[in-house]
Structure formats: structure tokens, C-alpha cells
Amino acid sequence: MLRSGTPNSVMRERAMHEKKSATRRQVLKGGGAALVGLAAGAGSAGAQTLRSTTPEDLARELMAYGRRSRFVKTGRITLDNKVNMQMHGDPNGFDALTPLGEQVGIITPAPLHFISSHGDPPPDIDPAKHRLMIHGMVERPLVFTLEELKRLPSVSRIHFIECLANRPQPGEERTLDQNHGLVGCSEWTGVPLSLLLKEAGVKPGARWVIGESLGRTQQARSFPLGKAMMDDTLVAYGQNGEPVQPHNGYPLRLVIPGFEGKFQLKWLRGIKVTEEPYVTYWEHSSFTRRERSPLGAYWEQGPKSVITYPAGGQRLPDHGYYTIVGFAWTGTGAVRAVEVSTDGGRNWQEAEIEGPALPMAMTRFKLPWTWDGSEAVLQSRCIDERGDVQPTPEEYGAFWGEYAAPHGNVIQPWRVTSVGRVVNAL
Template identity: 50%
Template sequence: MNAEERGRRRFLKDGAALAGLAVGAGAIRSASGQTLGSEIIESEIPGPDVYHKNRRAYGVRSRFETATRSTRLDAVGAYPRTPLHDQTGIITPSALFAQIGGSAPPPDIDPRQHRFLIHGMVDHPLKFTMEDLKRLPSVTRIHFIECGGNSSPRDQRSGKALVQTHGVMGCAEWTGVLLSLLLQEAGVQKGANWLILESADADRHSRSIPLEKGMDDVLVAYGQNGEALRPEQGYPLRAVVPGWHGNINIKWLRRIKVADEPAMAKSDSGGEPERPDGKARWFQFEMGLKSVITFPSLGQRLSSRGFWEIRGLAWSGGGAIRRVEVSTDGGRSWKDAQLQEPVHRKAFTLFRLPWSWDGEEAVLQSRCTDERGDVQPTLAEYARIFGVNPEYFHSITGNFPFFNPIQSWKVSRDGSVQNAFFTHS
């Protein structure tokens, strides 16, 4: 064991003894020995009137900026969605990050009272306060979170803008503690191979994931984009499970049970049929690779012919994006787009391609390749996986999760942009 490893373990051992992390160790106390919350004066928490009066102390954007999330209560869903067409980089602003699953409105959790438990098949069950967690070694990583139903055929038909076809996702900088660190300190017992994550909201939403994933890159996060999580993003604590289905990234995280089998909860299945025979698979985890041109995109308009920069985003649950190609003629020819460096694993990658529009009709497409060599499929290729004709997806009325064929936008002669997914993908 090297000096760094001995130091890390000594830090955790001393910290656990000081903060009383183990269940049954008595009252949970802060690092200074005071009872949790005694350092916070109740009157310091502003009431609603004071909060709104002093909102400028937090900072507001220019009144000329109007980007908002979509909250249409119609066929494309009720949850607020991210306006990707307004995003200028790979980081989705916290205020514009989609609300992916969970309670609406979100629970109002006092971080001083919140507890996070690791129990089950462990040698030392652990209970953490938020202060306990923030004392431990932290990491900050950039990852996307995407709803399994994002860009589904249903949304392709009814959406009037990119926010409605691809907006059930976002990419952020997350800060917290690696779950693997906590599991190592708890001491996972022989025979354990599943983790059951549970939320503190009224639904007690839970998901089962393999222990192997938990020991890999899962983050117990309390920060998003340099500040505390927002309530609808899981305040004060959430799981970030990089590259996996959005509802596995449990918000308002209250406990993780280490077990030898999954919970087999309703949420562990796909929820809705995604096969032609009406059946759904259990335990769908990784999100497939996907890309979309964000400018020009559905609902936008080019004001004149001439030079324009085609911009878009690509991502993969399997790792880093290695290549993005763009077509302006409906897939007959392709050009390599420039990727914005650095390229992060399981995160948005921004791509760009200079384009001179001649004023004629054009069909824009993008396709990406990830570090494993997987290539984003055409609709015909995707249909072959399920043994159906591409037309099958034209008539689907329900959700169809994990749908990732190449997206097509048609630029008309007047500069307007329509969805050409079902005619050119």
C-alpha cells in the first residue's frame, strides 16, 4: 500500500470515527463536535418575500435573453425540457436543465435533516449527513443525463422544435463523492452483486444496478455546475450514473442497499413496450450513441443564402465520441465535422462544420462514431434490429425508449427548417 493510499484510508477512518458515520454509532455530529445544524441560525434562511426581493444578489441574465424550457402539457410530455438549440457549449445551464422524472413539484428537503444510508450486504452499514459527505474526497466530472424516451417516434411526429424532439436531457458538471469509495469503506460482502438505489420523494422511486457499475464511475453528487443541486435535480443529493438511462440517476437519494439480487421493481423494466410483440425488456441500462444538429434545426429559419456554420451535439453512453460526420444532401455524401476539444467520456461533444447554402432545398444529417467503433444507425438499420420495416415507427403512439437513428432536418428554399426524420432518415 503506497503512502497516498495509506493517507486516504487514514482520512476516511478518522473522519468516520469523528462524524459517527456507522449506523448505531450514536448521534451524528459535525466535524467540530457540535450537533448537526447547531451552527446554522434559523433566521439566516430567507423567507419567500426576502428571497424574491434579493434575487439580484444571486444574479440574473439580460432581459434580452429569452431561452426557456418547454413545458407544453401535450403529447410530447409534461416535464420541462432543455432548449438544446439555445445551448452555446456542452454544459447545460442549471436553470435550463430538463426535469427528468421524479416528483412534480419536487420535495422540499432540509439538507440539515437529510440522511444517506448504505446498508444490506456490507460489513459496516454507514449513515451520512450532508456535512459528512462534503468532508470526503470529492471529484468533479462532466456527464450527460438522458431520458430513455428522448427523441422517440412519438416526439418526432408531434414536436415543433428541437426542445420537443430532443430536449429530455442535459449535460452538466457534477461534483460529489465516488460511490466506489463509500462501498469500499462499508465493506461489500461476498455474494453481493446488485445495488438498489432509492429516492426520498413521495414515490420512493428505486432502480437496481449491477455492483460492477457502482464500483466503476457512479457519483453521489451534491453539486451541479459549480453550485448546489437544484430541487428538481435532486437537492440535496442524487446519483449520477454516467451513460445510463435517465431514471437510474436517482434524485433525492436516501439509501443504497447492497444485495445479491435486483429489487425487480416496476421501474427496473422498460416501463413501456418497445418491441413489435408488445413486450418490454428488463434492465435496460446504457444509452446508445446519438447526435443532432442544433443549428439549423426544427422551427428555425435561415434568413439568407451564403455562409452558415452547422452546429450540433453528439454523445454516447459507451464512452467518448471519436468522429461526427455531416451530410447536407440527405446522406449521399458526408464530411467530417470539427470536434470541440477536450472530448469528455459520456458527455456532450460539440461539433461544427462550415456550410455555404445555395438557397436550394437541403437535407441536413449528422452521424457519430464512439470510442468502441459503434456508429449511429440509419432508421433502416435500426429497424432491422427489431425485424420490422422502417414504416413501423411511423405509427407508434406510445413511447419507444432508446431510439437513436440519424436525425434529418430539411431546409426549404424559404430558409425554414422542418423535421424530415420519417422521409429521409
């Protein structure tokens, strides 16, 4: 309570404070759900919040950075069903799936690229203050600012990134995105890691590289120095012509084409050159098999493909002419061919590959098909430039042998029912 004789200026100041506090309480009370939904970054992927209120300001804002049509509703599917996603109690650390069925070319739009962060929300990194350290078994430890990295010779390469967990599962109701949504393909721009390592001078005896992340769980991954010295391994700051998205590593991430997504660290802060691999927490607890070292798994992902139309969760409106379409990719190089079967694998036809098949990139294929209204089972198989053929579920174990497979690349069958419903046939 105000005492008698309190100056009017103090009374006005307290009244204004109470008004602001009330307004803040109203925002928190009424806007909490909206804020959580925005933080999850899922169903509204690609949408933008427009702050302007006048027509002139609105037009200026849209001209500065465009917005998709209000009729386009494509969005990522948010996952929150794994324990590690709940690690920090932050919905920004949830995983999300690429809507493959809506992707019309080999490039995944950055706002729709899948997310896998082990519960880590994107750190709010000021690019002007961010530093990348090259250290360990090097002659000259180096520290780079983002500006200094951008002054070095850069390259742009189109490559896919696929999560280890992208494995099709049985269950008639499982959709295309649920079985295959942890993959995306972008044009990545950055500096070859080999250039930075050569500048630092790798010491004799060094054989491994450790990528170090600025994420909340301080993740790190070991990978061979030989791969780090290949020209296609990048310290990337660009994704599809603009800065890397925060959920995908802003301002810097590793891109190691053909390797499992777990090695391609986001929010990159350090590159350490070592003699032996580090068995970090995630490598020790989740990514090894038998041997307690990163050597207990294959490095390169194998040939893989999936039909994206018709696919699980979709429906054909009527019998007649359709174009079967899908994507193929492999971590060993380029896709050489894709074959499609419409009778459950008894007979195969070679599909047409659209455009050049780029190494370690998603490749689009298509095949004309006339559906007569009877039940059909559609599936595809990828053949890479080494001659390896995507395995059936029965061939999968022999394909990978005793070591852990770096992804799930079994052939995916889709069953088209007589009423046009498409379901998972695994």
C-alpha cells in the same frame, strides 16, 4: 357582531385579523396564476424573483446572486401531456425540455437542464436533517449526513444525462427541442459511490445495488454492482459549481454516466446492496421488455448526435454562408468522430469537434456550409470510440437487436426548404 362593552383592544385585534384575511384573499385571488406559473418552473427558467424594493437592497440582492440580462428570454418548455405528470395534481411535477437550440457550449445551465420526475414535485428537504443510508448486504451499515459526505474526498466530472423517452418522432412540425430536449450535460460534483461501498464493506455474493429516492412515489432502481464500483458513478451534491437544483435532485442524486436517466435517482436517501435486482414498480410497468426483470434492456446508451442549427422550428434568413453546429454523445465512452451530410445521406463530411471529446459527455461539432437557396436535407451521425455508428431509422432495429433500446438514437434529418424554413424530415 361585537357586543356592547367589548374592550377596544379586542376590537382592534379582530379588525387587524379581518384586514389580514382580506389581504390574504386578495393575494390568492389575484396571484394564483402567477404562483402556478412559478411552480411550473418552465418559461421563466433562470429568472429570479427579487424581493427588495429600495435601490440599495436591490443592488445588494443582485450582487449576492446575479440575474441574467432582461433581453435573454431562454426557458425550458413545460410538458404536462403524460398521465404520470398529473399523478399528484402538482405542476411542479411536470416534465420540461432543455432548450438545446439556445445552448452555446457543452454545459447545460442548471436552471435549463431538462426535468423528468414521473409527476413527483421536488420535496422540500432540509439538508441539515437529510440522511443517506448504505445498507443491505454490507458488513457495516452506514448513515451519512450531507456535511459528513462533503468531508470525504470528492471529484467533479462532466457527464450527460439522457431520459429513456428522448426519442425523435416523425411530424414535420416537430421542433429540435420536442424531438431531443430530454438531455442535458452538467459538471457534477460529489463522492464516488465506490468509496462509500468500500467503507461499508460489500459482502460476498452481492451483485446488485438499489438506489432509493425520497420522492413522493418512493422510486427505486436496480443497477449492477460492477457499475456502482466504477470511479465515475457519483453521489452528487453539486451541479455546475453550486448545489444540485431541486428539480434535479437536491440535496443528493445519483450520477451513473452512460446509463439511462431513469437509473440516476434524484433526492437520494438510500443505497441498498443486494444479491438480485429488485423489480420495482416503474421497472416492472414501464422499463422491461419480455423478461420481467431489469435485464430486458441495454444499460449503456449508444452513439447519438443532432444538428442544433439549422434545426426544426428555425428559419434561415437568406442564402449564403452558415456554420452547421450540433452535439454528439455516447454512453460507451468518448465521441471519436461526427460526420455531416447536406444531401440526405448520400455524401458525408467529417465535422470539426470543438475541444476535447470527454467520456460520457456532450461534444460540440461544427461544419461550414454555404446554402445556395435550394432545398437541402441536413443530418449528422456519431461514431464512438468503440467504432459503433449512429444508425439510420432503417438500421435502428438491427443495431439494438431483441432488447429494448435505452434511448432513441436514430439519425435526425432536418429539411431546409427553399424559403429557409427548417422542418423535421423523419
